Amino acid sequence: MSLSLPYALSVWRRNAALYKRTWKWNILPNFFEPVFYLFSIGIGVGAYVSEMGGTSYIAFLAPGLVCVAAMNGASFEVTYNIYVRLVFEKAYDAMLTTPIEPDDVLAGEVLWAVTRAGIYGGCFFVVLLLFGLAPLPSSFWALFVIPLTGLLFAAIGVVFSLRIPNIDMFSFYFTLFLTPLFLFSDVFFPLRERLTQPWLWVAEALPLLHPVRLARASFKGEFSLIVLWDLAYTLGMSLLLLLWARRSVRARLTN
Amino acid sequence: MARPVVQARGLTKMFGARLAVDHLDLDVPARVCFGLLGPNGAGKTTTLRMIYGVTWPTSGTIRVFGMDIGHHVRAVRSRLGVTLQQNVLIEALSPKENLLVFGRYHLLREPELSRRAEELIDFLELRSHAHLPVRQLSGGFQRRLAIALSLINGPELLILDEPTTGLDPAVRLALWSRIRELRAAGTTVVITTHYMDEAQRLCDQVAVVSSGKVIASGAPTDLISTRLAPEAVELDCTPGEEAVLLDRVASGRRLRVGKRLMLYLDDAADLIERVRRLDGGDRRPIIVRPTNLEDVYLSLTGTNLEANP
Numbered sequence: 001m002s003l004s005l006p007y008a009l010s011v012w013r014r015n016a017a018l019y020k021r022t023w024k025w026n027i028l029p030n031f032f033e034p035v036f037y038l039f040s041i042g043i044g045v046g047a048y049v050s051e052m053g054g055t056s057y058i059a060f061l062a063p064g065l066v067c068v069a070a071m072n073g074a075s076f077e078v079t080y081n082i083y084v085r086l087v088f089e090k091a092y093d094a095m096l097t098t099p100i101e102p103d104d105v106l107a108g109e110v111l112w113a114v115t116r117a118g119i120y121g122g123c124f125f126v127v128l129l130l131f132g133l134a135p136l137p138s139s140f141w142a143l144f145v146i147p148l149t150g151l152l153f154a155a156i157g158v159v160f161s162l163r164i165p166n167i168d169m170f171s172f173y174f175t176l177f178l179t180p181l182f183l184f185s186d187v188f189f190p191l192r193e194r195l196t197q198p199w200l201w202v203a204e205a206l207p208l209l210h211p212v213r214l215a216r217a218s219f220k221g222e223f224s225l226i227v228l229w230d231l232a233y234t235l236g237m238s239l240l241l242l243l244w245a246r247r248s249v250r251a252r253l254t255n
Numbered sequence: 256m257a258r259p260v261v262q263a264r265g266l267t268k269m270f271g272a273r274l275a276v277d278h279l280d281l282d283v284p285a286r287v288c289f290g291l292l293g294p295n296g297a298g299k300t301t302t303l304r305m306i307y308g309v310t311w312p313t314s315g316t317i318r319v320f321g322m323d324i325g326h327h328v329r330a331v332r333s334r335l336g337v338t339l340q341q342n343v344l345i346e347a348l349s350p351k352e353n354l355l356v357f358g359r360y361h362l363l364r365e366p367e368l369s370r371r372a373e374e375l376i377d378f379l380e381l382r383s384h385a386h387l388p389v390r391q392l393s394g395g396f397q398r399r400l401a402i403a404l405s406l407i408n409g410p411e412l413l414i415l416d417e418p419t420t421g422l423d424p425a426v427r428l429a430l431w432s433r434i435r436e437l438r439a440a441g442t443t444v445v446i447t448t449h450y451m452d453e454a455q456r457l458c459d460q461v462a463v464v465s466s467g468k469v470i471a472s473g474a475p476t477d478l479i480s481t482r483l484a485p486e487a488v489e490l491d492c493t494p495g496e497e498a499v500l501l502d503r504v505a506s507g508r509r510l511r512v513g514k515r516l517m518l519y520l521d522d523a524a525d526l527i528e529r530v531r532r533l534d535g536g537d538r539r540p541i542i543v544r545p546t547n548l549e550d551v552y553l554s555l556t557g558t559n560l561e562a563n564p
Binding site for chain 2: 007010011017088093094095096254
């Protein structure tokens with residue numbers, strides 16, 4: 001184990017220094033996407049749906065979209081941005097001429113992706129608060145779900161980015177992986193009411209489902225035992241993938 | 256004599272079945288400028304990567320500052336600086352901000368961090384554009400900044416991988432003078448270059464690497480005087496003319512590239528006489544000049560492009 005937190009933080013600070021320059025251009029599209037979904041689907045479609053999962057449709061959408069905002073924040077960072085730094089800019093090769101080790105690079109990047117997930121999820125949460133869609137105080141528990149979602153999708157994205165042969169593969173990642181997750185992870189409709197039991201078991205494998213269930217439980221303030229399974233899945237899967245990423249990042253940067 | 260800064264013994268690196276570095280021995284003494292020369296693919300960059308510990312030897316040993324790099328990666332890297340072949344800069348940030356980011360990789364803290372950054376901005380003459388985004392700067396400016404980054408920790412060993420490739424003559428001269436200043440201040444410099452004039456002017460010692468092995472090493476002047484005669488003659492001639500002209504000249508080395516023939520002689524006068532006689536009234540151009548490091552390099556590594564794919 002050769003992870004050093006100060007060195008990992010110096011990697012984090014590299015990204016933060018750059019982000020300070022560009023956040024105005026980055027944050028707007030990423031931030032408004034879930035806001036548009038909330039109001040278009042929530043108010044537009046919601047007008048034809050009297051209630052869902054025991055609440056108004058827009059209130060049903062809110063917790064899931066917090067996780068989607070966090071997922072998007074982390075995903076952009078660990079896909080295109082990491083790939084460009086790795087392959088085109090050679091930023092990691094330069095870091096490895098200093099005392100920074102591959103483990104520090106991975107930790108710094110994942111920490112940064114979690115930070116961006118926090119920024120996007122957090123901003124969206126503030127919007128929900130302003131519109132009275134985040135019930136207090138229970139929904140504050142969702143603030144813990146945001147970094148967990150970021151961690152999980154940072155881990156998934158980093159493994160993908162380290163193993164693909166070219167940058168074009170990211171269109172598969174977004175359209176064939178993230179988009180179906182977005183649509184079939186309890187965000188827009190309760191899976192339990194629409195899927196048969198065998199399909200419900202399949203759905204348990206979907207990574208976004210677990211943070212969404214955690215966020216929904218937070219918003220409702222009703223925690224059942226399944227929360228433990230959701231936490232275990234989110235943390236366990238993140239850990240497994242990060243161990244895999246650790247091997248990949250070493251193989252990519254040293255030989 | 257002091258302990259060498261870099262010492263490699265039997266250093267070997269295989270990439271799959273390809274032998275990149277082959278039982279290479281290397282001693283880089285402290286406080287010298289050391290040139291690692293050789294054709295593309297000779298194993299120079301792989302050797303450098305083994306020095307700073309991102310490529311692991313298949314066999315052999317390498318010690319840097321007397322430490323086994325395999326066990327002391329962070330300690331070794333905290334005392335050296337590397338300028339990679341490709342500039343690694345954050346284009347949206349200014350030179351000053353780039354220096355601050357890079358300084359943090361070494362865990363430098365304020366006010367030391369800003370002090371070092373300001374010093375290097377002056378040392379590499381970056382002041383005029385220190386606050387513009389790097390993407391707006393010229394190639395020479397960006398290269399100087401890349402070198403400044405590798406100096407942020409005040410390294411005892413500076414590794415420069417082709418630092419002047421693609422730069423204009425004025426920038427090259429300025430960089431040479433900075434490298435000399437660093438060496439005079441006690442920094443050990445390891446440089447790779449394809450410019451033999453650069454190596455000859457800058458380096459106290461060079462090692463010529465071919466197919467992963469050191470095939471010659473020493474001070475440039477010693478290499479020249481021991482390997483080739485002092486006068487180099489260049490002229491265009493056919494192989495047939497060459498046979499006639501050099502019939503009784505028991506000269507040392509000759510190099511031929513297409514029509515161009517290069518000969519190395521103790522005294523060129525006799526040969527020039529013979530060429531003039533052969534030519535009659537129609538005199539062909541002949542260049543006579545002192546033998547230089549490029550001649551030695553070509554005589555060692557050959558002029559055949561196929562040899563080093």
